[in-house]
Amino acid sequence: MNTNLLDSIHTPANLRELPASALTEVAAALREEIVTQVARSGGHLASSLGAVELLLALHYVFDTPHDRLVLDVGHQGYAHKLLTGRREQFASIGKEGGPAKFLRRSESPFDTFGAGHAGTSISAALGMARGLQAAGEDACAVALIGDGALTAGMALEALNHAGHIKQSNLLVVLNDNEMSIEPNVGAIGALLSRTLSAPSARRLRRLAKDMLAPLPQPLQQLARRAEQSAKALLTPATLFEAFGFRYIGPVSGHDLPALLRTLGNARSMLGNGEGPVLVHAITRKGAGYAPAEQDPLKYHGVTPFDAATGQMPKPAAPAPSYTAVFADALLELAQADPRIVAITAAMAGGTGLSRFAEALPEQFFDVGIAEQHAVTFAAGLATTGRKPVAAIYSTFLQRGFDQIVHDVCLQNLDVTFALDRAGLVGADGATHQGLYDIAYLRCLPNMVLMAPKDENELRHMLRTAIEYPGPVALRYPRGNGLGVPLDADIRALPIGRGELLREGDDLAIVALGTRVAPALAAAERLAAQGIEAAVFNARFVKPLDLPAIAQLVRHCGALLTVEEHALAGGFGSAVLEALAGEGISVPARLLAVPDRLVEHGDPAAQLAEFGLDVAGIAAAGRALVSSLPGCIATPNLRTAGR
Ligand SMILES: Cc1ncc(C[n+]2csc(CCOP(=O)(O)OP(=O)(O)O)c2C)c(N)n1
Numbered sequence: 001m002n003t004n005l006l007d008s009i010h011t012p013a014n015l016r017e018l019p020a021s022a023l024t025e026v027a028a029a030l031r032e033e034i035v036t037q038v039a040r041s042g043g044h045l046a047s048s049l050g051a052v053e054l055l056l057a058l059h060y061v062f063d064t065p066h067d068r069l070v071l072d073v074g075h076q077g078y079a080h081k082l083l084t085g086r087r088e089q090f091a092s093i094g095k096e097g098g099p100a101k102f103l104r105r106s107e108s109p110f111d112t113f114g115a116g117h118a119g120t121s122i123s124a125a126l127g128m129a130r131g132l133q134a135a136g137e138d139a140c141a142v143a144l145i146g147d148g149a150l151t152a153g154m155a156l157e158a159l160n161h162a163g164h165i166k167q168s169n170l171l172v173v174l175n176d177n178e179m180s181i182e183p184n185v186g187a188i189g190a191l192l193s194r195t196l197s198a199p200s201a202r203r204l205r206r207l208a209k210d211m212l213a214p215l216p217q218p219l220q221q222l223a224r225r226a227e228q229s230a231k232a233l234l235t236p237a238t239l240f241e242a243f244g245f246r247y248i249g250p251v252s253g254h255d256l257p258a259l260l261r262t263l264g265n266a267r268s269m270l271g272n273g274e275g276p277v278l279v280h281a282i283t284r285k286g287a288g289y290a291p292a293e294q295d296p297l298k299y300h301g302v303t304p305f306d307a308a309t310g311q312m313p314k315p316a317a318p319a320p321s322y323t324a325v326f327a328d329a330l331l332e333l334a335q336a337d338p339r340i341v342a343i344t345a346a347m348a349g350g351t352g353l354s355r356f357a358e359a360l361p362e363q364f365f366d367v368g369i370a371e372q373h374a375v376t377f378a379a380g381l382a383t384t385g386r387k388p389v390a391a392i393y394s395t396f397l398q399r400g401f402d403q404i405v406h407d408v409c410l411q412n413l414d415v416t417f418a419l420d421r422a423g424l425v426g427a428d429g430a431t432h433q434g435l436y437d438i439a440y441l442r443c444l445p446n447m448v449l450m451a452p453k454d455e456n457e458l459r460h461m462l463r464t465a466i467e468y469p470g471p472v473a474l475r476y477p478r479g480n481g482l483g484v485p486l487d488a489d490i491r492a493l494p495i496g497r498g499e500l501l502r503e504g505d506d507l508a509i510v511a512l513g514t515r516v517a518p519a520l521a522a523a524e525r526l527a528a529q530g531i532e533a534a535v536f537n538a539r540f541v542k543p544l545d546l547p548a549i550a551q552l553v554r555h556c557g558a559l560l561t562v563e564e565h566a567l568a569g570g571f572g573s574a575v576l577e578a579l580a581g582e583g584i585s586v587p588a589r590l591l592a593v594p595d596r597l598v599e600h601g602d603p604a605a606q607l608a609e610f611g612l613d614v615a616g617i618a619a620a621g622r623a624l625v626s627s628l629p630g631c632i633a634t635p636n637l638r639t640a641g642r
């Protein structure tokens with residue numbers, strides 16, 4: 001395939017200069033480019049392949065960016081990126097300085113709305129449509145949303161509102177591939193599925209029309225009413241029509257002539273005051289690349305692989321991932337205690353729970369992309385004596401904040417939150433960083449919050465959390481553990497107690513989670529420079545081990561806190577607040593992620609940039625000790641000063 005065809009397409013306006021007959025070739029070129037580049041860089045492959053013709057047709061039919069195209073999640077948007085002037089940078093997608101894997105308004109005027117979390121597109125497009133109407137602009141807004149994302153509560157809230165206000169310059173295009181990351185959960189997916197979908201209903205309606213034609217008028221009306229009820233049973237049309245949408249479909253999302261026709265029709269229906277329109281397109285996840293079509297789950301999000309064969313290199317993992325260790329420990333604990341149940345919000349693979357689902361199906365729930373529901377569902381289970389563990393990425397749990405406050409903490413219910421991907425996440429970037437959970441959880445009454453220093457401690461913390469009869473959140477990072485040996489038993493830790501890992505007189509380094517190991521290494525470097533730093537593994541953000549920390553700080557006379565979390569509202573802030581409450585004031589430095597967006601990039605480089613690696617911690621420790629009164633800035637700093 002000749003991807004040179006793409007050389008002449010810098011904006012959709014170039015695309016629109018081509019005859020419609022040329023688009024099939026453009027689609028093939030886009031697909032080729034996506035497979036080739038994602039095989040090198042990694043990224044979201046299967047979803048993007050499935051949406052090539054849809055994006056091509058949307059940019060061809062609509063006057064983007066004047067007409068606003070809003071993508072849900074953004075992981076299906078690689079053809080959109082290639083058609084809107086980002087082909088040259090495409091090879092560095094997800095890398096520092098390269099395009100984001102999702103959408104950012106700062107990246108292109110064609111990215112009309114930032115995306116990364118599921119279910120936002122219809123609300124955003126509805127807001128745009130209303131705003132454009134209010135400004136008297138002759139433009140429309142188009143939301144492209146997957147069948148998985150459509151199960152998110154806010155997507156349904158938006159449908160409800162859009163129909164209610166009859167927003168006629170709004171088009172929703174439903175990209176229905178019968179998949180979320182994994183097969184879709186629940187009735188909406190089932191309603192949309194092929195067996196119930198409209199071709200059969202349409203045939204039925206045509207047949208009924210032919211049969212009714214010779215009948216007298218009243219009988220025809222009666223029969224039409226009966227046909228309406230049959231339709232209600234058979235088609236997704238009635239669902240969307242009940243929401244106040246005019247439904248068109250289903251149409252094949254890979255048949256370009258049919259798509260152009262259908263979207264053209266939909267466009268002509270917009271703006272006439274009769275309410276929003278929904279086009280239902282049927283697609284295949286991974287379309288056009290056999291390995292991804294056969295196993296769309298495996299090729300949903302990929303690291304570099306061999307494009308020719310689809311083979312993925314076996315990662316030479318030096319240690320199991322935190323996710324895997326968490327999942328194994330949870331399965332072990334749940335096998336011994338049937339009260340323990342595991343909950344995921346459409347991320348069974350990502351949270352490591354797939355094996356749990358197979359082994360203990362009665363104790364496992366995938367609620368779909370419904371984090372808010374997951375939290376309150378867990379709370380409900382807890383009222384009956386179940387011990388729910390909701391495993392949700394730190395970034396996605398943001399969705400369920402009010403439910404954590406109102407349904408869990410206020411009632412002090414026994415729910416464990418396993419916050420995977422807490423910290424820097426790398427290529428997924430700003431929308432997926434797990435940098436805010438300490439801030440949004442530690443302010444809540446009744447909440448216990450902890451973070452393990454390694455994967456072995458994670459297992460003990462999981463048991464601690466499950467045994468504790470109230471809300472607990474456990475945060476752990478994306479990626480591999482430290483490779484430490486795993487204890488034979490999994491035991492509960494004392495709540496609110498940290499551990500002193502290294503003694504020292506000159507500086508107290510109080511570290512949390514992933515930053516404990518580098519803090520220890522930094523202390524060794526400092527020792528070589530004559531600074532004896534104590535290193536304390538805090539384990540708990542809430543309740544803090546205040547007695548131990550206060551004693552250590554008093555002893556050393558200087559405090560350095562280290563965490564992989566935003567500075568504002570983070571662990572260091574918690575320590576300072578607690579010390580201030582005790583009337584302890586001490587020279588201190590808080591090492592944390594600064595108050596700015598952290599885009600995609602290499603987490604190791606980002607940690608170094610923020611001074612959170614070994615060198616940064618050592619440098620901050622040395623600077624702090626050097627700044628203390630009476631300290632002479634030479635080797636043996638504090639001792640020289642004393
Ligand atoms: C709030 C939220 N929860 C979970 C995710 C993780 N996630 C990303 S894509 C996806 C599946 C979306 O399915 P669909 O919209 O049908 O797109 P497809 O992958 O099938 O193309 C999920 C669960 C997310 N991005 N946002």
Ligand SMILES: CC(=O)[C@@H](O)[C@H](O)COP(=O)(O)O
Binds near residue numbers: 075181301350421
């Ligand atoms: C699109 C999306 O939100 C998820 O697929 C996300 O990319 C998950 O990434 P990891 O599971 O690899 O952390």
Ligand SMILES: [Mg+2]
Binds near residue numbers: 149177180
């Ligand atoms: Mg889907």
